[in-house]
Amino acid sequence: QKEVEQNSGPLSVPEGAIASLNCTYSDRGSQSFFWYRQYSGKSPELIMFIYSNGDKEDGRFTAQLNKASQYVSLLIRDSQPSDSATYLCAVNEGYQKVTFGTGTKLQVIP
Amino acid sequence: EPEVTQTPSHQVTQMGQEVILRCVPISNHLYFYWYRQILGQKVEFLVSFYNNEISEKSEIFDDQFSVERPDGSNFTLKIRSTKLEDSAMYFCASNQGVGAEAFFGQGTRLTVV
Numbered sequence: 001q002k003e004v005e006q007n008s009g010p011l012s013v014p015e016g017a018i019a020s021l022n023c024t025y026s027d028r029g030s031q032s033f034f035w036y037r038q039y040s041g042k043s044p045e046l047i048m049f050i051y052s053n054g055d056k057e058d059g060r061f062t063a064q065l066n067k068a069s070q071y072v073s074l075l076i077r078d079s080q081p082s083d084s085a086t087y088l089c090a091v092n093e094g095y096q097k098v099t100f101g102t103g104t105k106l107q108v109i110p
Numbered sequence: 111e112p113e114v115t116q117t118p119s120h121q122v123t124q125m126g127q128e129v130i131l132r133c134v135p136i137s138n139h140l141y142f143y144w145y146r147q148i149l150g151q152k153v154e155f156l157v158s159f160y161n162n163e164i165s166e167k168s169e170i171f172d173d174q175f176s177v178e179r180p181d182g183s184n185f186t187l188k189i190r191s192t193k194l195e196d197s198a199m200y201f202c203a204s205n206q207g208v209g210a211e212a213f214f215g216q217g218t219r220l221t222v223v
Contacts, residue, residue, distance in 0.1 A: 043214040044201070
């Protein structure tokens, strides 16, 4: 059973700080990695995707991928209260199937 | 901005009844998916669909489930004989290609009573 692991949190950070969210995955063959944000009762919303080792930046968000360590992370700079949500790590497994982690709940304290 | 749309937003059904959940994927997308999320649990893959056939399915997607693309725009999930444990949010998603980012609809909350 291929797994995607995340710390469920909650992760509490003060407004303006950097939030660091981590994810590990078990399938060495995975090629595509995604971060989704999910507000309570809503659908997952794509934040970032990354395919290659290293960093990928988009505005306040940076995704980091280390395939050797089977590790992917999301940094959120200048965290805002509106960033408070559950962040889902998702990993492409096989042909099309995407496996989600359980999510990390982020709380940004004003 | 193009989006995936799902109907209905909430469906209540009696145990044993059939339900059909509907989705309109983004128009230039080629791959379509159904996921479910039981309250408080993680998002789980059910099935992927490409070129008018199922391309992958999970162990959850048993004989009581089926999918169909009845016309050029709709993508449906049918649950033949609903069970209490089928109560969940069902999300439709679509993307342009294998491994590409998928975009989710707003979900259908299915409640089986």
